[in-house]
Amino acid sequence: MLSDKKFKFFATLTTFCIITLALISGCGGGGDGDGNDESTPTPIIGTGSIQGTVRSSSGTPLNAIHVRAVNISDDNIQLSAFSGIGPNLTFQNGVFRIDGVPAGDYRVLIEKLDGRSSTFEDNRYSNFVGLNSPLISFPDEYFNGAAESSLDNPLDFAVITVTEDQTTQGINLITNDGG
Amino acid sequence: MKRNTTILTLVFLCTCFPGFVFAYHILNSSSGGRFVFIKWKNTPIDFRVDGGTLEGKDGIVVVEDACDEWNRVPTARTLCGSLTVLPMDITAANFDTLPLLNDGIIIFDETGGILSSLGLSANTLGIGITLSNTATGEITDALIILNGSIPSSKTTDLLSTTVHEFGHVWGLAHTAIGGINTANNTPGLDPIDPSAIPTMFPFNNPIDDTFGRTLEDDDIAGISLLYPQN
Numbered sequence: 511m512l513s514d515k516k517f518k519f520f521a522t523l524t525t526f527c528i529i530t531l532a533l534i535s536g537c538g539g540g541g542d543g544d545g546n547d548e549s550t551p552t553p554i555i556g557t558g559s560i561q562g563t564v565r566s567s568s569g570t571p572l573n574a575i576h577v578r579a580v581n582i583s584d585d586n587i588q589l590s591a592f593s594g595i596g597p598n599l600t601f602q603n604g605v606f607r608i609d610g611v612p613a614g615d616y617r618v619l620i621e622k623l624d625g626r627s628s629t630f631e632d633n634r635y636s637n638f639v640g641l642n643s644p645l646i647s648f649p650d651e652y653f654n655g656a657a658e659s660s661l662d663n664p665l666d667f668a669v670i671t672v673t674e675d676q677t678t679q680g681i682n683l684i685t686n687d688g689g
Numbered sequence: 690m691k692r693n694t695t696i697l698t699l700v701f702l703c704t705c706f707p708g709f710v711f712a713y714h715i716l717n718s719s720s721g722g723r724f725v726f727i728k729w730k731n732t733p734i735d736f737r738v739d740g741g742t743l744e745g746k747d748g749i750v751v752v753e754d755a756c757d758e759w760n761r762v763p764t765a766r767t768l769c770g771s772l773t774v775l776p777m778d779i780t781a782a783n784f785d786t787l788p789l790l791n792d793g794i795i796i797f798d799e800t801g802g803i804l805s806s807l808g809l810s811a812n813t814l815g816i817g818i819t820l821s822n823t824a825t826g827e828i829t830d831a832l833i834i835l836n837g838s839i840p841s842s843k844t845t846d847l848l849s850t851t852v853h854e855f856g857h858v859w860g861l862a863h864t865a866i867g868g869i870n871t872a873n874n875t876p877g878l879d880p881i882d883p884s885a886i887p888t889m890f891p892f893n894n895p896i897d898d899t900f901g902r903t904l905e906d907d908d909i910a911g912i913s914l915l916y917p918q919n
Contacts, residue, residue, distance in 0.1 A: 556764060557910070576865050578879070586885035588866050589907045599726055610764075610910025619878045650878045665878075 558672040561607045562653070562681030564593040564620055566646055567660030567689035571604025575620050577683075579608055582615040582669060593620075613674045617667040618653040620683050648685035660684045727819065727826045728860040728915050733760075733770030734831070736793040741778030743797035743837045744847065749774060751835075752795055755851035758904060759859070764913040768859055781806045789820070793831040793858055801838035814839060814850040814893065817857030831858040845893055849901030856889045861911050863891040 564575045573594030581587035589608050596602030655668025664686055672678050738749055749772060756769030772795075779787070781802040787794055798804050804813050813836055820830040833854045841847045867886030883896040887907040894900050904912075 557913075578866065580879045585879055586882050587906050588879070588881050588885070589910050590864075590866055592865075608910075609914050610906070612906060617879075621877055652878070 556674055557610045557612055558674055559607060559609045559677040560611055560616070560618065560670060560672060560681055561597065561605070561677050561679045562618075562683065563604045564606060564683045564685070565604055566685050567687050572646070572685065573603060575606075575622060575685075577606045577608065577618065577620050579611060579616045579618050579670070579672075581612070582617060587612060587614075607677075611672045613672050616670045616672060618670055618681055618683070619650060619667075620648075620653075620685070621650040622648065646685065646687045646689075648687040651683070651686055653681050653683050658682065658684055660686050660689065662686070726860065726915070727821045727828055729768075730827045732916060733767045734793050734858075735770040736772050736795055737787075737790070738772050738774050738795045739779040739797040740775040741780070741797050741799060743799065743835060744841060745799075745837075748795075748797045748835070748837075751848050751851050754848055754902075755855050758852050758902065759855055759912065762904065762909050762912055762918075764909065764918050766916040766918055768912075768916060769855070779803075789830045791829055793833065796832065796834045797837050798834050799837040801836050803834055804836055811838070814845060814847075815854045817854035819858060819860070828858075828860060833858060842898075844895055844898050846898035846901060849888065849893070849898050852888050852902055852904070856908065856912070859912060860915055861889050861908070864889040864907050864911075866890065866905075866907050 560579055562577075564572045564577065566572055571593075573592070575593040576590055577593055578588055578590040589611055591606050591608045593604055593606040594601060595607065596605035597607050649664045651662075651664030652667030653670070654662045654666045657666065657668075670678055670681060736752070738752055742748060743751060752772055756772065759765075760767050760769050777783070778799075779796045781800075784796055784803050796803060801811055804816065805811065807816075809816065815833065815835045818832040818834075819828045821828045833851070835847065835851060835854070837847075839845050864887040867881055867883075867890045883894055884900045885905055886894060886900060887905040888901045888903070889908050889911065890901070
């Protein structure tokens with residue numbers, strides 16, 4: 511409990527880059543007087559969204575999978591999100607949503623974070639993955655459209671078109687987890 | 690009326706660690722089984738700024754430039770308000786006497802002594818701290834501490850650090866775009882050019898840290914989702 515009068519800091523702090531609870535989120539409900547319904551984030555005008563799911567070969571929804579959209583015309587335009595966070599910033603198993611995507615054509619890929627680095631907030635992602643999601647291993651891969659399966663070539667991709675003020679849905683990825 | 694508790698949300702920017710990444714993401718907390726994202730209720734936010742120097746110079750310039758970068762986002766509200774320079778130098782001896790005034794405070798830790806007193810590594814470039822209501826997620830106060838003892842160089846840029854820490858103060862977490870698979874030293878699919886790594890990437894850019902001065906699409910998407918321009 512902090513003093514009302516001044517800052518008091520915790521005595522023990524780590525030197526790693528940590529963020530408390532930087533996981534799923536949901537709107538607090540109610541309004542803040544600005545006319546916006548806080549339960550539904552206002553769409554970012556002039557951009558679109560990409561929404562879909564990430565599942566294992568057995569159909570199990572997977573969370574904390576990093577989903578990244580890469581612009582085909584300029585591959586330095588990249589935005590991403592984690593699976594497990596759906597529309598309106600609510601927790602939804604296996605669902606992902608990337609907002610604020612500039613209109614254009616993209617390829618979408620998935621990659622895991624756990625086991626990828628030993629120095630960056632691994633404990634936090636492990637906890638996230640532990641929420642209704644099994645730990646599995648799979649190669650990084652692209653969304654392959656109608657050919658998407660657990661046996662497709664991870665490097666094959668389908669072009670996803672993002673239109674302003676619209677959500678491109680149905681980007682449903684299946685991990686090639688060998689199951 | 691049930692008393693609301695506050696939590697201290699700590700975010701750090703460290704240096705000298707291998708890179709790793711993560712999408713625009715918003716700080717959040719859990720209350721009664723519900724998740725709320727952490728953000729300011731009213732914007733813009735005013736700041737009190739350390740009256741001392743930063744790297745031996747007037748630190749307000751860096752703060753102003755960092756504020757301008759966030760305020761230039763056309764799809765987000767204006768976030769950075771007035772900057773009031775305090776009439777004293779904030780040091781390890783007096784920094785914890787600053788009153789909470791529902792605003793932000795920016796401290797120039799010229800010697801690294803304040804960060805050290807908090808138990809942080811001498812390699813910490815800066816930190817951003819927010820106080821928020823756990824029930825509503827409303828940020829009520831914020832603190833940025835910038836380490837003036839690490840000279841700005843191509844790989845440790847003070848302005849990039851400041852822009853990054855402001856991102857945390859607004860409620861953004863670290864991005865995951867820009868890292869590599871350090872276990873195998875492989876970049877993964879579609880590695881991004883270092884010049885395009887989002888500012889909210891948690892580590893300094895080993896190629897040129899000044900790249901972090903400019904917000905990228907991922908940063909802009911995150912802040913626009915949190916504070917959309919009507």
